Amino acid sequence: MTIQQTSPPSSTNGVHRPGTPMRTLPSAHRDEYSAPSRRAAGAKADHVATGLGWFSLGLGVAQLVAPGGVARLIGIRDDGGIRTLMRLLGAREVASGVGILARPKPAGWVGARAAGDAMDLALLGLAFTRKGSRPGRLALATASVAGVALLDLFDAVKLRRTQRREDRGMRVTKVITVNRPPDEVYAFWHDFQNLPTFMDHLESVQITGDRRSHWKAKGPAGTTVEWDAEITEDRPNERIAWRSVGGTIDTSGSVRFVPAPGGRGTEVRVEMEYTPPAGALGAAVAKLFGEEPNQQVQADLRAFKQVMETGEVVRSDASIHARPHPAQPPEQAPTPAPMHAPTRAREDAR
Amino acid sequence: MKANCWMRKGKVEVQQVPDPKILNARDAIVKITSTAICGSDLHLLNGFVPTMEKGDILGHEFMGEVVELGKGVGNLKVGDRVVVPFPIACGACLACGREQFSLCENTNPNAWMAEQLWGYSPAGLFGYSHLTGGYAGGQAEYARVPFADVGPLKVPAGMPDEQVLFLSDILPTGYMGAEMCDIKPGDIIAVWGCGPVGQLAIASAFLLGAERVIAIDRFEYRLRMARDKAGAETLNYEEVNIFEALKEMTGGRGPDAVIDAVGMESHSPTVAYAYDRAKQALMLESDRPLALREAIMACRNGGIVSVIGVYGGFIDKFPMGSFMNRSLTMKTGQTHVHRYLRPLLERIEKGEIDPSFIVTHRMRLDDAPEGFDIFLNKQDDCMKVVLTP
Numbered sequence: 238m239t240i241q242q243t244s245p246p247s248s249t250n251g252v253h254r255p256g257t258p259m260r261t262l263p264s265a266h267r268d269e270y271s272a273p274s275r276r277a278a279g280a281k282a283d284h285v286a287t288g289l290g291w292f293s294l295g296l297g298v299a300q301l302v303a304p305g306g307v308a309r310l311i312g313i314r315d316d317g318g319i320r321t322l323m324r325l326l327g328a329r330e331v332a333s334g335v336g337i338l339a340r341p342k343p344a345g346w347v348g349a350r351a352a353g354d355a356m357d358l359a360l361l362g363l364a365f366t367r368k369g370s371r372p373g374r375l376a377l378a379t380a381s382v383a384g385v386a387l388l389d390l391f392d393a394v395k396l397r398r399t400q401r402r403e404d405r406g407m408r409v410t411k412v413i414t415v416n417r418p419p420d421e422v423y424a425f426w427h428d429f430q431n432l433p434t435f436m437d438h439l440e441s442v443q444i445t446g447d448r449r450s451h452w453k454a455k456g457p458a459g460t461t462v463e464w465d466a467e468i469t470e471d472r473p474n475e476r477i478a479w480r481s482v483g484g485t486i487d488t489s490g491s492v493r494f495v496p497a498p499g500g501r502g503t504e505v506r507v508e509m510e511y512t513p514p515a516g517a518l519g520a521a522v523a524k525l526f527g528e529e530p531n532q533q534v535q536a537d538l539r540a541f542k543q544v545m546e547t548g549e550v551v552r553s554d555a556s557i558h559a560r561p562h563p564a565q566p567p568e569q570a571p572t573p574a575p576m577h578a579p580t581r582a583r584e585d586a587r
Numbered sequence: 588m589k590a591n592c593w594m595r596k597g598k599v600e601v602q603q604v605p606d607p608k609i610l611n612a613r614d615a616i617v618k619i620t621s622t623a624i625c626g627s628d629l630h631l632l633n634g635f636v637p638t639m640e641k642g643d644i645l646g647h648e649f650m651g652e653v654v655e656l657g658k659g660v661g662n663l664k665v666g667d668r669v670v671v672p673f674p675i676a677c678g679a680c681l682a683c684g685r686e687q688f689s690l691c692e693n694t695n696p697n698a699w700m701a702e703q704l705w706g707y708s709p710a711g712l713f714g715y716s717h718l719t720g721g722y723a724g725g726q727a728e729y730a731r732v733p734f735a736d737v738g739p740l741k742v743p744a745g746m747p748d749e750q751v752l753f754l755s756d757i758l759p760t761g762y763m764g765a766e767m768c769d770i771k772p773g774d775i776i777a778v779w780g781c782g783p784v785g786q787l788a789i790a791s792a793f794l795l796g797a798e799r800v801i802a803i804d805r806f807e808y809r810l811r812m813a814r815d816k817a818g819a820e821t822l823n824y825e826e827v828n829i830f831e832a833l834k835e836m837t838g839g840r841g842p843d844a845v846i847d848a849v850g851m852e853s854h855s856p857t858v859a860y861a862y863d864r865a866k867q868a869l870m871l872e873s874d875r876p877l878a879l880r881e882a883i884m885a886c887r888n889g890g891i892v893s894v895i896g897v898y899g900g901f902i903d904k905f906p907m908g909s910f911m912n913r914s915l916t917m918k919t920g921q922t923h924v925h926r927y928l929r930p931l932l933e934r935i936e937k938g939e940i941d942p943s944f945i946v947t948h949r950m951r952l953d954d955a956p957e958g959f960d961i962f963l964n965k966q967d968d969c970m971k972v973v974l975t976p
Contacts, residue, residue: 555721
């Protein structure tokens, strides 16, 4: 199975990546998260990207601070116009450098670097025709930029490829502390019919048997996806695990409740996994978890905390809209679809 | 209803928008009777706070009358007159339990955005960008107040709006700024910025027992108010070297604590201002920390740096060497307003402080854009604009 990684390598959310063996979570409290491990496939591309990021930063700062010096170094006559151009190029380099180094998905920024290279090559071409330029140095600069451009292109393509591969499956581990005792938190989660109050993509969960339940979730464009699930482990006040059964959808999850030290409530640690089948249905399932599965699971957990601590999902004037919307009161009609759909809580409001 | 909306950088506009509705069981709808423009609203106007959307209703200092209640609010009734704290707090999370209400863990629906920029998310705030929740603000005829059973303070009949309105933000903010200074007998406090918060920080420092307060600004009318109304000694940073002047005025020791009541858009007559302005323009730093740098350098050895001016992102050239080697302490935060409501209401009732001295302009809500303009450009000796719908 392939796994999605959407957080920076320094995070400790314990997301596994392709190429590293999947570790089962040990039960001892202190070992509950698995240490972040660098992905083997794609790690090389990461190194190149980091190098390119620092290169961009260094060059950009040099262009900003000493535009004349850089111009002379590459063999262009130094005057006011060139300095302004150098500073602009420097700002561009700094931006893509910061973008590459800071972003969890650097592909776009490395792509931006490649586009920048094309621009530099064009400018250098023009410089050959400029009076006062030194062709020898210019040729050297052009060759350097061309070399870096190749590296950029190669890296951008490679990063895109690894990202696309990861997007097909995912496993997310998230944790939140809820200021309620473990038995209470466990009891609420254990009633699976409560899950849709805080899980954004779930429409309903029906209990169909002792350990069986039927799940219905919103798919893209008004469709719904349904599957049956069974509880695979149930340790009162400690852990619940479930997985889908029988259908085309392969998904599983577990939640563990550990008392937080010093009366700080309960640490709720959730692990969600799914391997969508190929084809259109697979794409529909992938959509369920949103563009950013890490963020989606985190948002669901946050909503869970709100329900446990305050009684319902907390909404702002803007958050009731699915897309970015001004912080204005909601229009009277038609009622927009809430971002988190706590149907019950909404009915309770008045 | 009418509301003052952020339209784009540099432009606000009064618009007709839908009336607010109860969205959560613990909401109240408040019919606003007085609402003020805050200095931190100018950071929004000037585009220094990210994630503003066209049409966002501004305003986080407001009070009014309860006109509708969700069924989860048991301690208020329709008709109650309330002042509303600018941070929204649930009262049930660990942060609220520690009385750190501006760090409420449940009230920012856009916590993920704040986490991208700040690591963890603070509480949701009224009318202060989507980074802190996307809540509609109070420069309007009505506002929806979440967790109305936790935040709003009932105010006694007979106390005029202007005496209690500033409990919503700037009086507790100035007070917390002074409280963080841990004032001991004989302490001299220096305050950067003589806007409304600076004035109330000065007054609060005296309330808490400061021996002397030295106030720093560049606008003569603001320095005059700090002298005449708040009782401070004053320095104009365009005329004197602040470091040398403070050193001289404190017997060579430096102020025991310093308060930054300026924040991310500070000014300076020195070349450092051009440097920070350029870095801001190039997006290499988001905030200009000129006052903060100066305050740190000027603070006495082992003293306290209290920061109540608002910062949004990253600063450059933080004098860490001075800070570390001289054993300074920094205390800061968005104000935990809920904590101060009752004690400060009591002080107002007893006549120990009357924050209404800062009000210079009273206008209609319709004139909010003009109010912003006057306040931003320090026209007409503007200190504080109060709007009535």
